[in-house]
Amino acid sequence: MSGGLWRDALRQLKSDRLALVSLAILAVLGGAAVAGPWLLDFREDEIDWAHMAVPPFVADGHWLGTDRLGRDLLVRTLFGLRVSLAIALAATLISLVIGVGWGALAGYLRGRADALMMRFVDVLYSLPQVFFVIILTVVFGRGPLSLLVAIGAFGWLTMARIVRGQALALREREFVEAAVVGGAGTLRIVGRHIVPNLLGPVIVYATLTVPQVILVESFLSFLGIGIQEPLASLGNLVADGASEMETAPWILAVPAACLVLLVFCFNFLGDGLRDALDPRDR
Amino acid sequence: MSTFAFIARRLLGAIPTLAIIVALSFLLTRLAPGGPFDEEQALPPEIRANLEAAYGLDQPVAVQFGRYVAGLLRGDFGPSFKFRDFTVTELIASGLPVSLAIGIAALLLALALGVPAGIWAALARGRAADRLVMTLAVAGISVPVFVIAPLLALVFGIWLRWLPVAGWEPGRLRDMLLPVVTLALPVVAYLARLTRGSLLEVLRAPWIRAARARGLPQRIVLARHALPAALLPVVSFLGPATASVLAGSLVVETIFGLPGMGRHLVQGALNRDYTLVMGMVIVYATLMIALNLLADLVYAWLDPRIRRERRL
Numbered sequence: 001m002s003g004g005l006w007r008d009a010l011r012q013l014k015s016d017r018l019a020l021v022s023l024a025i026l027a028v029l030g031g032a033a034v035a036g037p038w039l040l041d042f043r044e045d046e047i048d049w050a051h052m053a054v055p056p057f058v059a060d061g062h063w064l065g066t067d068r069l070g071r072d073l074l075v076r077t078l079f080g081l082r083v084s085l086a087i088a089l090a091a092t093l094i095s096l097v098i099g100v101g102w103g104a105l106a107g108y109l110r111g112r113a114d115a116l117m118m119r120f121v122d123v124l125y126s127l128p129q130v131f132f133v134i135i136l137t138v139v140f141g142r143g144p145l146s147l148l149v150a151i152g153a154f155g156w157l158t159m160a161r162i163v164r165g166q167a168l169a170l171r172e173r174e175f176v177e178a179a180v181v182g183g184a185g186t187l188r189i190v191g192r193h194i195v196p197n198l199l200g201p202v203i204v205y206a207t208l209t210v211p212q213v214i215l216v217e218s219f220l221s222f223l224g225i226g227i228q229e230p231l232a233s234l235g236n237l238v239a240d241g242a243s244e245m246e247t248a249p250w251i252l253a254v255p256a257a258c259l260v261l262l263v264f265c266f267n268f269l270g271d272g273l274r275d276a277l278d279p280r281d282r
Numbered sequence: 283m284s285t286f287a288f289i290a291r292r293l294l295g296a297i298p299t300l301a302i303i304v305a306l307s308f309l310l311t312r313l314a315p316g317g318p319f320d321e322e323q324a325l326p327p328e329i330r331a332n333l334e335a336a337y338g339l340d341q342p343v344a345v346q347f348g349r350y351v352a353g354l355l356r357g358d359f360g361p362s363f364k365f366r367d368f369t370v371t372e373l374i375a376s377g378l379p380v381s382l383a384i385g386i387a388a389l390l391l392a393l394a395l396g397v398p399a400g401i402w403a404a405l406a407r408g409r410a411a412d413r414l415v416m417t418l419a420v421a422g423i424s425v426p427v428f429v430i431a432p433l434l435a436l437v438f439g440i441w442l443r444w445l446p447v448a449g450w451e452p453g454r455l456r457d458m459l460l461p462v463v464t465l466a467l468p469v470v471a472y473l474a475r476l477t478r479g480s481l482l483e484v485l486r487a488p489w490i491r492a493a494r495a496r497g498l499p500q501r502i503v504l505a506r507h508a509l510p511a512a513l514l515p516v517v518s519f520l521g522p523a524t525a526s527v528l529a530g531s532l533v534v535e536t537i538f539g540l541p542g543m544g545r546h547l548v549q550g551a552l553n554r555d556y557t558l559v560m561g562m563v564i565v566y567a568t569l570m571i572a573l574n575l576l577a578d579l580v581y582a583w584l585d586p587r588i589r590r591e592r593r594l
């Protein structure tokens with residue numbers, strides 16, 4: 001993998017307008033999620049007794065209205081976005097580390113170790129994942145940390161499969177042979193020679209993992225099994241809005257629109273990266 | 283291998299998966315810190331001991347597991363820890379018909395809409411119809427069920443007042459419509475994309491060109507030569523589609539107030555009702571395995587390459 005591939009990928013990505021727009025929107029959303037709750041006038045759990053359930057653009061300062069407890073909806077949505085994004089990025093990182101390590105090692109070792117390791121992945125794959133994530137959240141209690149563990153426990157499987165396939169092909173290449181001849185140990189070869197050459201597919205799949213994790217987290221939070229009040233995530237904000245939609249539909253619309261936009265952008269960016277980094281599909 | 287042996291081998295192959303699911307869900311719930319009787323107000327130790335004895339929780343884990351498996355084989359999922367007057371088997375028996383009804387209806391509706399939409403898009407490749415179907419499909423995939431469900435309820439139930447927002451009367455179609463459509467939409471989107479992609483690929487195959495060269499009309503080329511091959515991936519998608527519908531049914535049953543298994547599962551998860559959650563997960567897992575098996579068998583029956591090999 002030379003510099004040429006990355007330069008080609010960059011050029012390809014620059015010509016993909018949908019992916020670029022998505023990237024820009026994601027940057028804005030990410031920046032707003034990090035900085036927004038500090039910059040705006042209200043705190044996420046601050047109750048404005050004079051303005052309860054006011055629609056957008058009516059009350060002073062509450063640009064997107066307030067919820068039924070008088071909490072500013074824009075601030076709350078940004079806060080929920082921050083929590084959802086943080087969990088999604090952390091869970092993706094977990095699945096990245098486990099999946100890449102597991103897959104690269106299995107693919108490099110081959111033989112019985114590979115068969116055993118991938119059998120384990122197959123078994124976990126055959127489980128109904130959503131339901132086991134629910135069992136795990138029941139077991140570890142509700143909250144961001146147990147949610148992270150539960151989602152991370154299953155998130156790495158596809159990554160491990162992709163990486164293993166690539167590693168099987170890479171280990172036959174001359175530079176790995178050269179490293180073996182040079183006396184490098186297994187861990188060093190996997191870490192320094194195999195993994196860096198896997199980056200393309202790993203980046204693509206990681207980008208596509210983020211929206212999946214966001215959806216699982218907000219699905220559980222929507223059901224009340226994930227993030228709990230007073231903490232907010234996009235999922236329990238949507239649930240909150242759904243219970244009020246008859247009288248105050250904006251409480252549903254704002255977080256729902258934010259969630260859908262987020263997932264759209266990650267999917268488009270992932271597709272764009274795949275076109276740029278995966279030469280087979282070109 | 284005879285047809286019977288092929289089916290029998292596939293059935294037997296599902297048993298280890300099921301065993302792992304039962305063992306894993308049992309062990310995980312026993313790992314849990316705190317018992318099912320941890321309430322806000324601590325129970326007196328004598329009452330607690332009596333309760334645990336009544337539910338067999340004072341026994342070693344191995345004995346509990348043996349009892350649980352023995353019960354499962356008799357169709358007994360044990361007592362619910364929180365719905366004190368019900369066994370889990372009773373809750374499953376009351377919820378399963380509702381969940382099955384909306385789940386099967388959603389799968390059938392998704393097939394009836396998604397496959398034709400995909401065929402239409404493939405035949406109109408690059409034109410407006412294609413772009414319309416594909417844009418809608420991306421939207422259907424990106425918008426989660428828990429956003430679609432309240433939106434449909436808001437528009438058709440509250441604003442237009444065409445359909446009930448909640449409620450369930452067995453056999454009343456009006457009650458089923460919104461939940462079924464909600465569950466079907468993401469699957470429609472996936473099926474449309476899948477069918478389009480697969481048909482486009484098949485239409486490029488040499489044997490399709492050969493059929494055209496023989497002067498067969500487009501209708502015959504499509505119906506006899508292209509579609510049977512193009513629809514194979516749709517059959518294998520039955521497994522993932524089932525997973526999507528089952529997960530979606532948790533949301534849909536909660537939002538539309540249907541007395542199905544999904545609502546019991548969510549209630550059980552909120553109450554930390556281990557036997558209930560375990561029982562429901564085992565039933566859901568069995569449904570998923572059964573539909574995956576069905577998809578495998580249909581696939582083997584449809585694909586001439588496998589059919590000849592297996593003489594199915």
